[in-house]
Amino acid sequence: MTRGWRLTADADLRSRNTFxxxxxxxxxxxxxxxxxxxxxxxxxQVRAAGPLLLGGGSxxxxxxxxxAAVLSFATRRxxxxxxxxxxxxxxxxxxxxxxxxxxxxxxxxxxxLENLALIPGTVGAAPIQNIGAYGTEVGEFVDAVExxxxxxxxxxxxxxxxxxxxxxxxxxxxxPDRYLVTAVRFALPRRRxxxxxxxxxxxxxSAMGVAAATCRDVAEAVIRIRQRKLPDPxxxxxxxxxxxxxxxxxxxxxxxxxxxxxxxxFRGDGPGTRKLSAAWMIEQCGWKGFREGDAGVxxxxxxxxxxxGDASGAQLLDLARRIAGAVxxxxxxxxxxxxxxxxxxx
Numbered sequence: 001m002t003r004g005w006r007l008t009a010d011a012d013l014r015s016r017n018t019f020x021x022x023x024x025x026x027x028x029x030x031x032x033x034x035x036x037x038x039x040x041x042x043x044x045q046v047r048a049a050g051p052l053l054l055g056g057g058s059x060x061x062x063x064x065x066x067x068a069a070v071l072s073f074a075t076r077r078x079x080x081x082x083x084x085x086x087x088x089x090x091x092x093x094x095x096x097x098x099x100x101x102x103x104x105x106x107x108x109x110x111x112x113l114e115n116l117a118l119i120p121g122t123v124g125a126a127p128i129q130n131i132g133a134y135g136t137e138v139g140e141f142v143d144a145v146e147x148x149x150x151x152x153x154x155x156x157x158x159x160x161x162x163x164x165x166x167x168x169x170x171x172x173x174x175x176p177d178r179y180l181v182t183a184v185r186f187a188l189p190r191r192r193x194x195x196x197x198x199x200x201x202x203x204x205x206s207a208m209g210v211a212a213a214t215c216r217d218v219a220e221a222v223i224r225i226r227q228r229k230l231p232d233p234x235x236x237x238x239x240x241x242x243x244x245x246x247x248x249x250x251x252x253x254x255x256x257x258x259x260x261x262x263x264x265x266f267r268g269d270g271p272g273t274r275k276l277s278a279a280w281m282i283e284q285c286g287w288k289g290f291r292e293g294d295a296g297v298x299x300x301x302x303x304x305x306x307x308x309g310d311a312s313g314a315q316l317l318d319l320a321r322r323i324a325g326a327v328x329x330x331x332x333x334x335x336x337x338x339x340x341x342x343x344x345x346x
Contacts, residue, residue: 003033003036004031004032004033004035004036004040005029005030005031005032005033005036005039005040006029006030006032007028007045008027008028008030009026009027010024010026011025011028011070012024013025013028013057013066013070016054016057016070016072017054017057017060017062018056018057018058018120018233018237018238018239018240019057019061019062019233019238019239019307019313019316020237020307021061021237021311021312022310022312023062023064023065023313023342024065025052025065025066025068025069025070026045026069027046027069027070028069028072029043029045029051029070029071029072030072030074031071031072031073032074032075033075034073034093034094034155034182034183037148037155037182038153041153043069045069046068046069048068049067049068049069050068050150050177051068051069051070051071051180052066052069052071053070053071053072053073053124053180054070054071054072055072055073055094055095055122055124055125056097056098056121056122056125057121058119058121058125058233058239059125059128059239059240059339060239060340060341060342061313061317061337061339061340061341061342062342062343063313063314063316063317063342063343064342064343064344065343066342066343067343071180073093073094073122073124073182074095075095075182075183076095076096077091077093077096078091078092078093078096078101079091081185086189086191087187087188087189087190088110088187088188088189089143089185089186090185090186092123092184092185092186093123093124093183094122094123094124094181094182094183095122095123095124096122096123097121097122097123098116098119098120098121098122098123098125099117099118099119099120101113101123102114102116102219103117103219105186105188106215106216106219109190110189110190111189111190111191111192111194112140112141112188112192112215113136113138113141113186114194114215114216114218114219114222115133115135115136115195115198115201115218115219116131116132116134116136116222117219117222117223117226118222118223118226119131119133119240120233120240123183123184124181124182124183125181126138127163127170127172128170128172128176129169129170129173130165130167130168130169130170130173132167132168133226134195134198134225135195135198136195137165137167139160139163139165141186141187141188142160142163142165142184142185142186142187143159143160143185144157144158144159144185145157145158145172145181145183145184146181146182146184146185147179147180147181147182148179148180148182149179150177155182156179157185158171166269167244167247167269167275168244168338173340176340192215194213194214194215194217195218196213196218200225201218201222204221204225205217205218205221208220208221208224228300229300229301230300231301231304231306236298236306237306237307237308238298238304238305238306238307239305239338239339240303240304240338241301241303241304241338242303242304242305242320242337243282243303243320243323243324243335244278244335244338245275245276245277245278246275246276246278246333246335246336247268247269247273247274248268248273248333249272249274250268250273252332252333253265253274253276255332256276256331256333260284260331262280263276263280263281264277264280265277276333278302278303278327278335279301279302280302281327281330281331281335282297282302282303282323282326282327282335284330285323285326285330286326287302287326288301288302290319291308292315292319293308293311294308294309294310294311294315295307295308295311295312295315295316295318296311296319297319305319313342313343313344314344317341317344320337321346323335
């Protein structure tokens, strides 16, 4: 035991990734105090190759064993930084479980994160992926991200604009080896009109008998939908949605829709773009419920790749590539993975 951090050799990572993929790290460093990061990063076991930051392991696929040391933040502090009566500023350590934070903010009478309930993983991973669900993205409520800048060798704080949030994207994802996210500052409103305009939520609230929904009602509706549609990683290995919904030019969307009138379309990320349903296209190609050995696609949701037991990351990656190839051949649309792939290129 070393103050502020713990070091383990030949660390088994199977229980640290929600796919349940068997993988081993040469070294695992669990950090209990981010003030010790300079010391941790100077360790020869870590310095030899840039560390891989691992949160809840819910947004990555080990296609091979990582060659670098794996860094995990065990920090769990949630601190009130400010409250002007309308907006509350919270400091949240990277190691805090995401869903736990969502429910805690609701208990505090705060709004904003309710549509993101039951997303697996930790707070530190949230801004990297700019996690989103049911019409909300976490970047909307990020005031700043605190991180260790491996290039500068110093801690930094990046405001929302500097984080360059986009659909399932951010500065941290574009330069994955530069920043180690240590905490996130959230600016959460005390009052907010619940966001109900995403397909599925109004219907679920109606089934719950809710007429005038509160933010907590929305969270409960989202939890029910996710539990019904998405397999539980504790029961069957998965990383949630494996593919992003592709955002394409309106011209391409019109061409695809002309040939496939039932294709669901959504607003894009800006003028002249539309978002297509990856799940619909994958299902149309016949992949929903597919299984080959222990690698497969969930029967309940075509976007979710699953590990039925002992599938390797390489097998799941091969399956994902074949699915993307089928969608490209039939619809002329390229799919991109959401999880970070370790040990291989997409």
